[in-house]
Amino acid sequence: MAWTRFGKKKDMPGGLWIKCESCGAMLFRKDFEQKNRVCGSCGYHFTLPARERIAITVDPGSFDELWQDLRAQDLLGFNDRVPYAEKLVQTKQKTGESDAMVCGTAKVKGVACAVGVMNFQFLGGSMGMVVGEKIALLCEHALKTRLPVVLFACSGGARMHEGAVSLMQMAKTCGALQRLNAAGVPTISVMTHPTTGGVTASFASVCDLLIAEPGALIGFAGPRVIATTIKKELPKGFQRSEFLLEKGQIDRIVPRAQLRDELGRMLAYATGADPVAAYKPQAVPATGESETPPAPEDDNPKKKPKAKKA
Amino acid sequence: MSESPAKSAMQDGLAFERPLNELQNRIDELRKLNVGSHLELTGEIEALEERLKKQTAEVYAQLSPWERVNVARHAERPLTSDYIQLMLDDFVELHGDRVFGDDRAIVTGLASMGGVRFLLVGHRKGKTVKDRLACNFGCAHPEGYRKAMQKMRMAEKWKLPIVTFINTPGAYPGIGAEERGQASAIARNILEMFDLKVPIISVVIGEGGSGGALGIGVGDRVGMLENSYYSVISPEGCAAILWKSGDKAPEAAEALKLTSKDLLRLGLVDKVIDEPAGGAHRDQKGAVERVKAQILGWLQELQALPTAELLEQRYRKFRGMGQPLPG
């Protein structure tokens, strides 16, 4: 249920080359970042920091951040070698974020929506009171404005440092989503690598549409826990997006490069806009893996969107 | 395979019971001798009983969180099946999720108690070895959660309140469970429980193991037996991840703040239901009586509420859990 560590390091500061976690290919950093952290060799989708996700998903300049400054309280006085309160301060300094969730309103291919994006860089994207609160606030905002909600999950699960408080965020977020169901407000969940534990077992799995990026690890229990419990080797591709699609657990797999167009199209269906128009590829903020090689003339404002305060 | 750390820690976890059990055995011995004899042991027996009572109260007042976890897992602690047997006047078990199977790790059925009818949903751990295996030690599969929801929807239609008994180490981590959507079954239950238009009462009677517990735990009133625990992760799991050692489970139990008193202080449960002196395993009937009285009291309270108010309060309660700082 709780957050475990996935693929350590990979902070990859500096350095011209990056090794693909999946196929081991050496990737030229600039090229890799231009492909939005998708391996040009095997198509592996690396975890994307929340701000980069927003930059490649929403219409340029349309993102208005909400509740940016909310921060966690250390209600338990949790201390595993480093006190949680200290860990929060350190992580904020390191990441520039106050917790593992960035929320706001935006437009995707012209369709206005409420967007929440998890940030794996902040304590493994673990869900504690801030993540839960921001999702609930976003849903309540969407209920008032009737904006469709898009949630990007990227998390190892609940944040152990907040004990049962983090567990109850599963209830908080699901309760808020239930109200949107009752009111007929559309919700879309995009599960990205990795989405596990209490995040999968709450808001990420109960939206109207469940979309996944290719090859994402998505599950309830971590693969290591399962392997230890059943004392067997796990089948190949187990708990990956393709496996979930085959087992009927998700609606679609959408590669990162197409995600913005696809989201625009689905949001158009949800809101009464024209899906054909919304799906037409437009000038995309950044190119990604596609049949055609990335066009060099593509203007690439790969800058983090300037966060606006609510 | 000799002496797994979990096992040795587990044994340590109940070491405090030994002197109490020894004293109890001595009292039992003396009682046997006393029957029909002229030894006049009554005085000594009474003195020992008094001592046992005092010692039990002292020991139980000072249990560490890890020791309480072990009490919550005690082999003789009353299980859902004991509550069904000791508490209810009638019980009609209802099987199956109507889709895949009948998960024995969750029991559901129509229950009657003191003239009140309700749907009972509870984790089932099993008594015998065979039973325990069949119930996966109380670790439910997706079909268990879906069975629970299917019956809860039926209860809603029949206007029956719902009572859930939580007692699970966690939802089952396995291949089939993942294939059939363990996460989505739990999430769906949590979401739908906010929509059920009948009163819901949940009682943690032993282990409140993370999402597997919450999957039947969204109650208008949530109670915890004094020596039960409710946690986002098992102490062993937490220790393995954060302390890199399963041996540190006692430290993790301490850090996780998982006891009934902690949960009450954090505003995550509504009430701690006191157990008989020395824990529910010493007096099953006494424990069951207390739970029964609490459920009946709460049902009366909740049935007085209009449905809209009931659902609003349910949402507000969970909505308020874990309030971040403004900045």
Ligand SMILES: [Zn+2]
């Ligand atoms: Zn690769």
